[in-house]
Amino acid sequence: MRKLSSLSSIGLLAVAVPAAATSVSVSFVQPERYTDASYSHPYATEKDRAEVQRDIAQHFQRLAERRLPANEELRIEVLDVDLAGWFEPFRFRTAADVRIIRDIAWPRMKLRYTLLRDGQPLASGEEQLVDMNYLMNSNVYSGSDRLRYEKAMMDDWFEKRFSAH
Template identity: 35%
Template sequence: MHHLIRPAACALLAFGLAAGTASAAVTVTYVNTEKMTDVPRFETDRKSMEIDFREFFEEQAKKLPAGQDLKVEILDIDLAGDVFPRVPIRDVRVTQGTYDFPRIHLRYSIEQDGKVLRSGERELADRNYQLNANSYRSEMYHYEKQMLSEWFRKDVLAVN
């Protein structure tokens, strides 16, 4: 039995190392989140939003070719809808589909071996956010994620 464990452990270790080197490094930086146009007002909710978007960018970066790394600076966020403060611990966000569309201002770069392959600054907005098909419908910030996904597909991956 012991003669089977060692080869299996080596194979798992090799697979883990190979999988670790294949994933892209992702750096997401939020520039003055507390001064952004429209983010959650409570610090814990803002931190949760930051983690949510960071995880989203990590998922998107998996689509990059091996060895490429993604760096994103979030300069401003205006979430879809308007906030109506309710009770002291929770706000209500209502979307009407007119002037309250999502907007995100970001700066990005794709790097490989320490060299910048491409970079840019974008002011993303989706005026038709409620009319578009949305594959993130069951997630928080689904309108923003759909907009970011389209940007990533058209602007970042299209160059590859």
């Protein structure tokens, strides 16, 4: 069961993902200030942002379940999201809600993380995830997956950051 809660007074949205052998918590800090975190249009509502946040949190959960030992806990704070592509304002009459994918509009995500093993800090940091070659890299996700480029970027970061642990 998934639970979304918003603390609008401090601009923090926490997404609780299902408990599994590996514990992962993903929180979204001031999502209303994110660069571009909506599937539908550039003027995102809280509901639009919540959909993207849910999908990001679920993907981090799947990555942790597959790659982290049961005695580790990962805490991620997402500080900014900029989805691949953009909405082009001059297309407002014909395709206002169509995200245009171009090689110069790569996906980005800024986050802070802490990895704990048996309750003790093992690794932490703040990082900017960027995939400037997102259109040239192979991608295992379906073309209909709205987060396909971001998921590939998250996979790459997760592998590089946590494969040694």
